[in-house]
Amino acid sequence: xxxxxxxxxxxxxxxxxxxxxxxxxxxxxxxxxxxxxxxxxxxxxxxxxxxxxxxxxxxxxxxxxxxxxxxxxxxxxxxxxxxxxxxxxxxxxxxxxxxxxxxxxxxxxxxxxxxxxxxxxxxxxxxxxxxxxxxxxxxxxxxxxxxxxxxxxxxxxxxxxxxxxxxxxxxxxxxxxxxxxxxxxxxxxxxxxxxxxxxxxxxxxxxxxxxxxxxxxxxxxxxxxxxxxxxxxxxxxxxxxxxxxxxxxxxxxxxxxxxxxxxxxxxxxxxx
Numbered sequence: 001x002x003x004x005x006x007x008x009x010x011x012x013x014x015x016x017x018x019x020x021x022x023x024x025x026x027x028x029x030x031x032x033x034x035x036x037x038x039x040x041x042x043x044x045x046x047x048x049x050x051x052x053x054x055x056x057x058x059x060x061x062x063x064x065x066x067x068x069x070x071x072x073x074x075x076x077x078x079x080x081x082x083x084x085x086x087x088x089x090x091x092x093x094x095x096x097x098x099x100x101x102x103x104x105x106x107x108x109x110x111x112x113x114x115x116x117x118x119x120x121x122x123x124x125x126x127x128x129x130x131x132x133x134x135x136x137x138x139x140x141x142x143x144x145x146x147x148x149x150x151x152x153x154x155x156x157x158x159x160x161x162x163x164x165x166x167x168x169x170x171x172x173x174x175x176x177x178x179x180x181x182x183x184x185x186x187x188x189x190x191x192x193x194x195x196x197x198x199x200x201x202x203x204x205x206x207x208x209x210x211x212x213x214x215x216x217x218x219x220x221x222x223x224x225x226x227x228x229x230x231x232x233x234x235x236x237x238x239x240x241x242x243x244x245x246x247x248x249x250x251x252x253x254x255x256x257x258x259x260x261x262x263x264x265x266x267x268x269x270x271x272x
Contacts, residue, residue, distance in 0.1 A: 021111065021146045022264040023119045027175055028153030029168070030125045033188040033247055037153065038122040039066030040247040041256070045118060048257075053116035055107060057139070058124040059096040060089075068122070070110045075103040097129040101138045108143055119144075131175045140179045147264040149182045150175065151256070154242060156189040160197050162213045165204055166226045169240055173233050182263045186256060187242040191249055202242045207234040 026034045038054060043066075045052040056068035059076045076099050082092035111119055121143070123130040130136040140148065152172045159165045176183050190198055204210040210230050217223040233240075243259060245252030 021116060021119055021144060022260075023121060023144055023146060023148045024260060024264075025121045025123055025140065025148070025150045025179070025181070026153070027123050027127065027131060027150050027179075028188075029127055029155060029158070029171065032153040032155040032158070034125070034153060035061070035122055036065055036247040037151070037186070037188060037245065038120050039064070040250060041253060042066060042120055044250050044253045045257075050118060051116050052118040052120055053111065053114055055111070055119060055121045057100060057121055057130070059100065060093045061125065064122075069114065069116075070107055072100055072103065072107070075106060076100065093124075093126065093129060094133070097124055097133055098135050101135040101142070104139050104142050111144060127171065127175070131178050137178055137180070140181060149184060149260055149263045150179060151184050151186055151260070154185060154187045154201075156187050156193050156198070156201070156244075159187065159201055160193065162204070162210070162217065163222060163226055165201065165210075166214070166230050169233050170229055172240065173236065173238055176238065184256065184259045184263065185240050185242050186252070187244045189246065190244045190251065191246040198244050202244065205239075205241050207231070 026038050028034050035058075042052050042054050053069045054066055055070045055072075056064060057072050059072050060078050061073075076096050078092050078096050081087065081096050081099070082089070085092070085095060087095060123136075130139075152175055154165070154168050154172075159168055172183065172185065187198070187201060193201075204213065207230065211227055214223055214227045214230060217226070243252055243255050245256055
């Protein structure tokens with residue numbers, strides 16, 4: 001496939017000398033609001049005079065709520081893959097996701113030519129296509145040699161049920177094991193939740209409070225399995241402190257930015 005034209009010119013970019021970049025991967029279940037958060041947080045960063053760039057790594061997406069600066073669809077055509085290899089949509093997506101790794105050097109060069117301070121990476125809609133395939137850890141390692149972090153999204157309405165919350169904990173732990181990058185946890189779509197529901201979900205960060213909630217589940221099997229999973233994850237000392245955010249109102253973005261700043265730059269603003 002023809003290599004796309006580069007966006008931006010290194011010679012004219014203000015950050016070329018002494019340039020440093022921080023890369024943030026937006027990860028979560030399908031429908032958790034990854035693209036919405038990516039676009040809204042990008043605009044919020046710009047309003048706060050932080051130079052950010054968006055990379056879309058979803059080869060199968062048809063509509064995005066933002067204009068990506070670097071788009072994997074410029075390198076990989078899902079339709080062409082399906083036609084060439086006689087694959088259905090699912091098989092095509094799996095192969096396309098694996099092929100992202102073959103194009104990561106071009107993506108890296110495009111990032112370097114633009115020279116942003118922050119790169120927001122919008123990962124594929126289906127979490128397994130990125131986190132559970134070999135290409136995911138490879139991309140995370142290879143995209144650049146720089147500080148990196150993962151923002152794992154807990155879909156607010158989905159996570160309001162304790163069993164769903166535990167499922168998200170398990171997936172978040174799996175993503176951490178696979179990618180081995182510092183993680184921040186965002187509770188999305190809080191504009192769709194009552195304040196009491198937000199407080200309840202964020203309160204489940206306390207393992208004992210979560211166990212007490214799971215004890216009340218009517219299905220004994222579901223209660224037992226979910227409690228064992230919650231205890232196992234707790235023993236791994238993973239901190240699932242949730243940052244409530246809304247991509248519609250930008251609520252919580254100050255806290256999200258602060259958490260990422262602490263991880264990536266030790267408290268300095270996310271720019272040189």
